[in-house]
Amino acid sequence: MRFEIQAECPATGARAGLLHTAHGVIETPVFMPVGTQATVKGLPQRNLIEDLDARIILANTYHLFLRPGHELIRQLGGLHRFMSWPRALLTDSGGFQVFSLSSLRKITESGVTFRSHLNGDAHLFTPESTVDVQLAFGSDILMALDECLPYPASHESARDAMRRTVRWARVAYSHFQTRKEQAEIASSLFPIVQGSMFRDLREECAGELVGLGADGYAIGGLSVGEPRELSLEVAGYTAPMLPRDRPRYAMGVGMPEELPEYVALGVDMMDCVLPSRNARNGYLFTSGGRIIIKQSRYRDDASPLDPKCPCYTCRTFSRAYLRHLFQAGEILFSTLATLHNLRYYLDTMRGIRQSILLGGFPAFLDSVRSATVE
Ligand SMILES: [Zn+2]
Numbered sequence: 001m002r003f004e005i006q007a008e009c010p011a012t013g014a015r016a017g018l019l020h021t022a023h024g025v026i027e028t029p030v031f032m033p034v035g036t037q038a039t040v041k042g043l044p045q046r047n048l049i050e051d052l053d054a055r056i057i058l059a060n061t062y063h064l065f066l067r068p069g070h071e072l073i074r075q076l077g078g079l080h081r082f083m084s085w086p087r088a089l090l091t092d093s094g095g096f097q098v099f100s101l102s103s104l105r106k107i108t109e110s111g112v113t114f115r116s117h118l119n120g121d122a123h124l125f126t127p128e129s130t131v132d133v134q135l136a137f138g139s140d141i142l143m144a145l146d147e148c149l150p151y152p153a154s155h156e157s158a159r160d161a162m163r164r165t166v167r168w169a170r171v172a173y174s175h176f177q178t179r180k181e182q183a184e185i186a187s188s189l190f191p192i193v194q195g196s197m198f199r200d201l202r203e204e205c206a207g208e209l210v211g212l213g214a215d216g217y218a219i220g221g222l223s224v225g226e227p228r229e230l231s232l233e234v235a236g237y238t239a240p241m242l243p244r245d246r247p248r249y250a251m252g253v254g255m256p257e258e259l260p261e262y263v264a265l266g267v268d269m270m271d272c273v274l275p276s277r278n279a280r281n282g283y284l285f286t287s288g289g290r291i292i293i294k295q296s297r298y299r300d301d302a303s304p305l306d307p308k309c310p311c312y313t314c315r316t317f318s319r320a321y322l323r324h325l326f327q328a329g330e331i332l333f334s335t336l337a338t339l340h341n342l343r344y345y346l347d348t349m350r351g352i353r354q355s356i357l358l359g360g361f362p363a364f365l366d367s368v369r370s371a372t373v374e
Pocket of ligand 1 (some may be wrong): 305307309310311312313314315339340341343
């Protein structure tokens with residue numbers, strides 16, 4: 001994997017770049033749709049490519065490890081072939097889900113034991129095993145196992161979790177290097193900076209992880225219950241602690257108006273379930289603000305969802321029809337709404353990228369901020 005910076009904003013930390021992977025070139029900054037179960041819920045792969053031109057999507061190691069299992073996916077040719085996705089894939093380490101979904105977690109120095117939320121079976125994730133699971137998937141970008149604490153956390157517990165995350169990252173990285181010596185592997189492994197909302201811990205963590213010389217770095221431990229301004233503050237001081245010439249990935253963040261804020265901090269990659277989850281719940285992001293489609297005012301509204309949006313949903317259907325589908329609980333609603341919300345996110349990112357390339361990012365950021373204040 002190779003990261004090429006094409007333009008940097010002189011006034012902020014924003015950069016536009018190209019991330020070259022074995023499954024295509026990703027234009028950054030990039031928003032990655034979340035495909036938890038090897039599917040972006042409600043949206044066929046064809047739409048992700050033809051309508052959205054998504055270059056990379058994310059899948060969840062925890063879920064796919066439990067079902068259908070990484071050995072089955074390996075046997076069927078890896079995750080790209082299994083889900084017929086020819087473009088880049090990032091998988092998380094599973095740590096976040098272990099800490100948020102499973103029961104009876106027990107953390108030891110070697111890893112974390114947990115019980116499946118599906119059937120209660122006991123499993124063990126170690127820094128080495130989660131690398132092997134993600135290699136079985138054939139992911140382009142693998143994430144190292146980390147310990148992610150909810151907010152708020154004490155300095156002491158955050159320090160312990162952060163130092164364990166660093167030790168695990170070293171183990172994961174050396175295991176990954178060994179695997180690379182044994183076989184031709186084009187993937188990259190990103191370690192994750194933890195440290196909760198404590199600057200000194202983030203600094204210690206970033207300092208240790210940078211020594212690994214990884215192809216990219218993630219800022220984790222955000223969107224765990226803290227106020228949004230605090231997530232931005234933490235990302236703001238953490239991003240500059242990471243190497244300039246490597247992609248920086250802020251995990252699990254981003255309301256639409258926050259995308260340029262994170263980019264301004266020097267973040268290159270983001271993911272969030274918001275656009276797809278909210279879509280299914282009838283909560284739509286548009287250039288004119290949020291639309292809650294079930295509201296009765298849309299009952300006879302013949303206008304498109306977002307007149308400025310070129311997506312299939314907005315080109316083809318009225319708000320009244322979308323509201324009808326939602327009220328009737330029709331499957332098609334999820335598909336059309338997800339298509340639109342993701343298009344809105346990806347187009348926002350493409351607009352940000354263009355403005356960086358053309359030198360107009362500060363003005364872009366100002367316009368988003370003043371629209372948000374209104
Ligand atoms: Zn649309």
